[in-house]
Amino acid sequence: GESVGLHLPTLSVQEGDNSIINCAYSNSASDYFIWYKQESGKGPQFIIDIRSNMDKRQGQRVTVLLNKTVKHLSLQIAATQPGDSAVYFCAHGSYQLTFGKGTKLSVIP
Amino acid sequence: GAVVSQHPSWVICKSGTSVKIECRSLDFQATTMFWYRQFPKQSLMLMATSNEGSKATYEQGVEKDKFLINHASLTLSTLTVTSAHPEDSSFYICSALGQVGAGARTDTQYFGPGTRLTVL
Numbered sequence: 001g002e003s004v005g006l007h008l009p010t011l012s013v014q015e016g017d018n019s020i021i022n023c024a025y026s027n028s029a030s031d032y033f034i035w036y037k038q039e040s041g042k043g044p045q046f047i048i049d050i051r052s053n054m055d056k057r058q059g060q061r062v063t064v065l066l067n068k069t070v071k072h073l074s075l076q077i078a079a080t081q082p083g084d085s086a087v088y089f090c091a092h093g094s095y096q097l098t099f100g101k102g103t104k105l106s107v108i109p
Numbered sequence: 110g111a112v113v114s115q116h117p118s119w120v121i122c123k124s125g126t127s128v129k130i131e132c133r134s135l136d137f138q139a140t141t142m143f144w145y146r147q148f149p150k151q152s153l154m155l156m157a158t159s160n161e162g163s164k165a166t167y168e169q170g171v172e173k174d175k176f177l178i179n180h181a182s183l184t185l186s187t188l189t190v191t192s193a194h195p196e197d198s199s200f201y202i203c204s205a206l207g208q209v210g211a212g213a214r215t216d217t218q219y220f221g222p223g224t225r226l227t228v229l
Contacts, residue, residue, distance in 0.1 A: 008150055032216065034217075036220075041200075041223070043113075043115075043204075043223045044153070044202070044220045046217065046219070089152060089153070094216075095141075096155060096158060097143075097218060099152045099154075101151075101152050102151075
Protein backbone atom coordinates (compact mmCIF):
# COMPACT_ATOMS: atom_id res chain seq x y z
CA GLY A 1 0.00 0.00 0.00
CA GLU A 2 0.93 3.64 0.01
CA SER A 3 3.72 4.73 2.30
CA VAL A 4 2.69 7.55 4.62
CA GLY A 5 4.44 10.78 3.76
CA LEU A 6 5.65 9.66 0.35
CA HIS A 7 5.17 12.27 -2.32
CA LEU A 8 6.30 12.92 -5.84
CA PRO A 9 8.49 15.91 -6.62
CA THR A 10 6.31 18.53 -8.26
CA LEU A 11 7.17 21.04 -10.93
CA SER A 12 4.71 23.87 -11.54
CA VAL A 13 5.09 25.92 -14.70
CA GLN A 14 3.10 28.62 -16.38
CA GLU A 15 1.40 27.70 -19.62
CA GLY A 16 3.66 28.63 -22.51
CA ASP A 17 6.87 28.40 -20.50
CA ASN A 18 9.46 25.70 -21.00
CA SER A 19 9.67 22.79 -18.55
CA ILE A 20 12.76 20.89 -17.54
CA ILE A 21 12.41 17.60 -15.70
CA ASN A 22 15.52 15.93 -14.36
CA CYS A 23 16.49 12.39 -13.60
CA ALA A 24 19.59 10.82 -12.12
CA TYR A 25 20.56 7.21 -12.64
CA SER A 26 23.18 5.07 -10.98
CA ASN A 27 23.99 2.28 -13.41
CA SER A 28 26.83 3.45 -15.62
CA ALA A 29 26.31 0.43 -17.87
CA SER A 30 22.84 1.57 -18.94
CA ASP A 31 22.74 2.26 -22.67
CA TYR A 32 19.12 3.05 -23.36
CA PHE A 33 16.99 5.72 -21.74
CA ILE A 34 13.35 6.58 -22.13
CA TRP A 35 10.95 9.20 -20.88
CA TYR A 36 7.36 8.24 -20.19
CA LYS A 37 4.32 10.35 -19.42
CA GLN A 38 1.66 8.93 -17.13
CA GLU A 39 -1.70 10.55 -16.69
CA SER A 40 -3.81 9.73 -13.66
CA GLY A 41 -5.25 6.22 -13.82
CA LYS A 42 -3.52 5.35 -17.10
CA GLY A 43 -0.49 3.41 -18.21
CA PRO A 44 2.82 5.07 -19.16
CA GLN A 45 2.98 6.67 -22.59
CA PHE A 46 6.27 6.72 -24.51
CA ILE A 47 7.58 10.23 -25.14
CA ILE A 48 11.13 10.00 -26.38
CA ASP A 49 14.19 7.82 -26.04
CA ILE A 50 17.93 8.15 -26.40
CA ARG A 51 20.84 5.76 -26.62
CA SER A 52 24.11 6.20 -24.79
CA ASN A 53 26.01 7.03 -27.98
CA MET A 54 24.07 10.30 -28.18
CA ASP A 55 23.83 13.26 -25.81
CA LYS A 56 20.80 14.98 -27.28
CA ARG A 57 17.71 14.02 -29.17
CA GLN A 58 14.78 16.14 -30.22
CA GLY A 59 11.18 15.30 -30.86
CA GLN A 60 8.10 17.36 -31.30
CA ARG A 61 8.29 20.01 -28.53
CA VAL A 62 10.48 17.69 -26.45
CA THR A 63 14.22 17.33 -26.12
CA VAL A 64 16.10 14.74 -24.10
CA LEU A 65 19.62 15.45 -22.89
CA LEU A 66 21.94 12.77 -21.61
CA ASN A 67 25.05 13.47 -19.57
CA LYS A 68 26.81 10.17 -19.04
CA THR A 69 29.62 11.74 -17.06
CA VAL A 70 27.34 12.66 -14.19
CA LYS A 71 24.67 10.05 -14.99
CA HIS A 72 21.97 12.62 -15.55
CA LEU A 73 19.04 12.71 -17.93
CA SER A 74 16.68 15.60 -18.57
CA LEU A 75 13.48 16.16 -20.49
CA GLN A 76 12.73 19.59 -21.85
CA ILE A 77 9.22 20.46 -22.93
CA ALA A 78 8.86 23.59 -24.99
CA ALA A 79 5.82 25.84 -24.72
CA THR A 80 4.22 23.74 -22.01
CA GLN A 81 0.49 23.19 -22.40
CA PRO A 82 -2.21 22.17 -19.90
CA GLY A 83 -2.34 18.78 -21.60
CA ASP A 84 1.25 18.20 -20.54
CA SER A 85 0.16 17.97 -16.91
CA ALA A 86 1.05 14.45 -15.78
CA VAL A 87 3.69 12.45 -13.96
CA TYR A 88 6.87 11.96 -15.94
CA PHE A 89 9.15 8.99 -15.41
CA CYS A 90 12.58 8.34 -16.73
CA ALA A 91 13.51 4.72 -17.29
CA HIS A 92 16.70 2.99 -18.31
CA GLY A 93 17.84 -0.45 -19.30
CA SER A 94 18.03 -2.50 -22.44
CA TYR A 95 15.79 -5.50 -21.95
CA GLN A 96 14.26 -4.80 -18.57
CA LEU A 97 13.52 -1.25 -17.53
CA THR A 98 14.24 0.43 -14.23
CA PHE A 99 11.97 3.37 -13.55
CA GLY A 100 12.89 6.54 -11.72
CA LYS A 101 10.72 7.98 -8.98
CA GLY A 102 8.76 10.35 -11.21
CA THR A 103 8.04 14.07 -11.29
CA LYS A 104 4.59 15.55 -11.30
CA LEU A 105 4.25 18.40 -13.78
CA SER A 106 1.46 20.88 -13.12
CA VAL A 107 0.75 23.47 -15.76
CA ILE A 108 -0.81 26.70 -14.57
CA PRO A 109 -3.20 28.14 -17.18
CA GLY B 110 0.12 0.85 -34.07
CA ALA B 111 1.70 -1.09 -31.18
CA VAL B 112 -1.35 -1.05 -28.93
CA VAL B 113 -1.53 -3.03 -25.71
CA SER B 114 -4.81 -3.61 -23.92
CA GLN B 115 -5.62 -4.87 -20.45
CA HIS B 116 -8.78 -6.41 -19.11
CA PRO B 117 -10.42 -5.63 -16.83
CA SER B 118 -9.57 -1.97 -16.35
CA TRP B 119 -10.64 -2.22 -12.74
CA VAL B 120 -11.79 -4.97 -10.41
CA ILE B 121 -13.01 -5.15 -6.85
CA CYS B 122 -12.90 -8.50 -5.08
CA LYS B 123 -13.24 -10.01 -1.65
CA SER B 124 -10.24 -11.08 0.34
CA GLY B 125 -9.28 -14.67 -0.39
CA THR B 126 -10.53 -14.77 -3.96
CA SER B 127 -8.41 -14.97 -7.11
CA VAL B 128 -8.37 -12.40 -9.86
CA LYS B 129 -7.12 -12.81 -13.44
CA ILE B 130 -5.83 -9.86 -15.45
CA GLU B 131 -5.28 -10.16 -19.20
CA CYS B 132 -2.70 -8.31 -21.25
CA ARG B 133 -3.00 -8.36 -25.03
CA SER B 134 -0.88 -6.93 -27.82
CA LEU B 135 -3.53 -5.96 -30.36
CA ASP B 136 -1.62 -5.29 -33.56
CA PHE B 137 1.76 -6.88 -33.03
CA GLN B 138 3.28 -10.04 -31.68
CA ALA B 139 5.17 -9.98 -28.44
CA THR B 140 7.56 -12.69 -27.39
CA THR B 141 8.15 -10.93 -24.12
CA MET B 142 5.74 -9.17 -21.81
CA PHE B 143 6.38 -7.55 -18.45
CA TRP B 144 4.17 -7.11 -15.41
CA TYR B 145 4.53 -4.12 -13.14
CA ARG B 146 2.85 -3.01 -9.95
CA GLN B 147 2.40 0.61 -9.01
CA PHE B 148 1.24 1.88 -5.63
CA PRO B 149 -0.23 5.39 -5.31
CA LYS B 150 2.28 8.16 -5.87
CA GLN B 151 5.04 5.67 -6.47
CA SER B 152 6.96 4.47 -9.47
CA LEU B 153 6.46 1.28 -11.44
CA MET B 154 8.05 -1.79 -9.93
CA LEU B 155 8.81 -4.73 -12.17
CA MET B 156 7.20 -7.91 -10.87
CA ALA B 157 8.05 -10.44 -13.53
CA THR B 158 9.13 -11.03 -17.10
CA SER B 159 6.92 -13.29 -19.17
CA ASN B 160 8.22 -15.11 -22.23
CA GLU B 161 5.90 -16.92 -24.59
CA GLY B 162 6.00 -20.65 -24.09
CA SER B 163 8.22 -20.64 -21.02
CA LYS B 164 8.03 -19.95 -17.32
CA ALA B 165 8.02 -16.39 -16.12
CA THR B 166 11.00 -14.89 -14.35
CA TYR B 167 10.07 -13.18 -11.11
CA GLU B 168 11.85 -10.29 -9.43
CA GLN B 169 13.21 -10.72 -5.97
CA GLY B 170 10.50 -10.52 -3.35
CA VAL B 171 7.64 -11.37 -5.70
CA GLU B 172 5.90 -14.63 -4.79
CA LYS B 173 5.52 -16.74 -7.90
CA ASP B 174 2.85 -18.92 -6.29
CA LYS B 175 0.78 -15.86 -5.50
CA PHE B 176 1.19 -14.06 -8.80
CA LEU B 177 0.71 -16.69 -11.49
CA ILE B 178 1.75 -15.67 -14.98
CA ASN B 179 0.84 -17.48 -18.18
CA HIS B 180 2.06 -16.40 -21.61
CA ALA B 181 0.38 -18.94 -23.84
CA SER B 182 0.47 -17.03 -27.11
CA LEU B 183 2.38 -14.23 -28.80
CA THR B 184 -0.43 -11.80 -28.08
CA LEU B 185 -1.66 -12.75 -24.62
CA SER B 186 -0.22 -12.89 -21.13
CA THR B 187 -2.28 -13.30 -17.99
CA LEU B 188 -1.54 -12.45 -14.37
CA THR B 189 -3.58 -14.23 -11.72
CA VAL B 190 -3.48 -12.86 -8.20
CA THR B 191 -4.31 -15.85 -6.04
CA SER B 192 -5.92 -15.58 -2.61
CA ALA B 193 -5.88 -11.81 -2.85
CA HIS B 194 -5.56 -9.71 0.29
CA PRO B 195 -6.02 -5.97 0.86
CA GLU B 196 -2.27 -5.39 0.64
CA ASP B 197 -2.41 -6.66 -2.96
CA SER B 198 -4.58 -3.70 -3.88
CA SER B 199 -2.61 -1.80 -6.48
CA PHE B 200 -2.42 -0.67 -10.09
CA TYR B 201 -1.11 -3.51 -12.25
CA ILE B 202 0.40 -2.58 -15.60
CA CYS B 203 1.71 -4.80 -18.35
CA SER B 204 3.98 -4.00 -21.24
CA ALA B 205 5.01 -5.84 -24.37
CA LEU B 206 8.20 -5.91 -26.40
CA GLY B 207 7.81 -6.05 -30.14
CA GLN B 208 9.03 -9.09 -32.00
CA VAL B 209 11.37 -8.83 -35.00
CA GLY B 210 9.34 -8.33 -38.15
CA ALA B 211 6.07 -8.19 -36.23
CA GLY B 212 5.18 -4.52 -36.63
CA ALA B 213 6.61 -2.97 -33.49
CA ARG B 214 10.02 -1.89 -32.31
CA THR B 215 11.92 -4.65 -30.60
CA ASP B 216 13.68 -2.30 -28.21
CA THR B 217 10.63 -0.52 -26.88
CA GLN B 218 8.14 -1.57 -24.24
CA TYR B 219 4.58 -0.67 -25.15
CA PHE B 220 2.42 -0.27 -22.06
CA GLY B 221 -1.13 -1.23 -21.39
CA PRO B 222 -3.61 1.11 -19.69
CA GLY B 223 -3.36 -0.67 -16.36
CA THR B 224 -5.77 -2.55 -14.12
CA ARG B 225 -6.84 -1.14 -10.76
CA LEU B 226 -7.29 -3.97 -8.25
CA THR B 227 -9.06 -3.30 -4.98
CA VAL B 228 -9.29 -6.11 -2.46
CA LEU B 229 -11.84 -5.65 0.29
